Amino acid sequence: MPMSRSLVLKLLSGVIVFGAWEVAGRIPVSYAFPTFFESMAALVDMTVSGWIFEAYVETLRPLIIGLLISAFIGIALGLWVGLSNWFDWLVSPIFIVMQAAPLAALIPLLVMVYGIGLTSKVFVVCIMAMPVIVLNTAGAVRNAPTNLKEMGYSFLGTEQDIILKVIIPSASPIIFAGLRLGTSAGFIGAILSELKITPTGIGDIITYSRSIADYPSMYAAIFSIMVLAVLFLNFLERTERYFFAGNVRGYASD
Numbered sequence: 001m002p003m004s005r006s007l008v009l010k011l012l013s014g015v016i017v018f019g020a021w022e023v024a025g026r027i028p029v030s031y032a033f034p035t036f037f038e039s040m041a042a043l044v045d046m047t048v049s050g051w052i053f054e055a056y057v058e059t060l061r062p063l064i065i066g067l068l069i070s071a072f073i074g075i076a077l078g079l080w081v082g083l084s085n086w087f088d089w090l091v092s093p094i095f096i097v098m099q100a101a102p103l104a105a106l107i108p109l110l111v112m113v114y115g116i117g118l119t120s121k122v123f124v125v126c127i128m129a130m131p132v133i134v135l136n137t138a139g140a141v142r143n144a145p146t147n148l149k150e151m152g153y154s155f156l157g158t159e160q161d162i163i164l165k166v167i168i169p170s171a172s173p174i175i176f177a178g179l180r181l182g183t184s185a186g187f188i189g190a191i192l193s194e195l196k197i198t199p200t201g202i203g204d205i206i207t208y209s210r211s212i213a214d215y216p217s218m219y220a221a222i223f224s225i226m227v228l229a230v231l232f233l234n235f236l237e238r239t240e241r242y243f244f245a246g247n248v249r250g251y252a253s254d
Contacts, residue, residue: 059201066125078137128189136178140171
């Protein structure tokens with residue numbers, strides 16, 4: 001798709017969504033639903049005052065730590081699960097349960113064990129992100145093309161050669177896709193931890209603005225974290241395109 005057409009479609013999508021937001025705020029659908037321009041004005045005010053930057057310092061710390069832990073441990077466990085049947089039977093149910101469990105019900109248990117500090121928030125991010133990364137990595141490794149593995153063995157490749165030179169390279173695009181999905185889930189976990197454990201960072205802005213009925217600021221904070229998540233995922237998509245140019249797939253951002 002030509003770059004100009006892609007840009008036009010993105011801009012058109014934004015105009016439709018934000019236009020609908022503006023119309024809904026002017027009707028209004030609720031007294032607690034501000035217009036798009038009111039929310040953007042509040043976002044500008046928070047940016048000029050520096051309040052939103054101070055909030056992101058608090059929000060990004062558990063998010064980045066949790067995503068790094070989830071990525072390194074999750075990919076390693078996913079590779080092991082995909083390569084070993086007995087380890088798959090042992091570990092996969094744990095991550096399936098973690099993915100299906102209601103996180104809000106687990107947060108009080110984390111608070112009881114680890115308190116209300118950074119550790120609990122990092123655990124929430126990991127609980128959201130790691131199962132996605134592990135299960136996607138395991139599925140990618142398990143479904144590596146059989147013909148490539150057979151060809152590797154026919155050229156007298158060892159088990160280690162097959163894993164390092166055939167299975168992992170062929171599974172890498174899907175592993176990277178799982179990493180993007182895990183990152184998206186990690187953003188959700190970071191904000192949820194700030195809303196449910198202690199109101200800090202962006203969660204503090206949302207909670208405080210709601211408590212004083214400053215709904216434009218509340219929606220501005222929500223909008224800012226959505227924009228950050230989209231930008232970060234777009235960066236990961238471009239990185240994936242760079243490393244896996246031969247495995248380009250369509251993206252919603254195209």
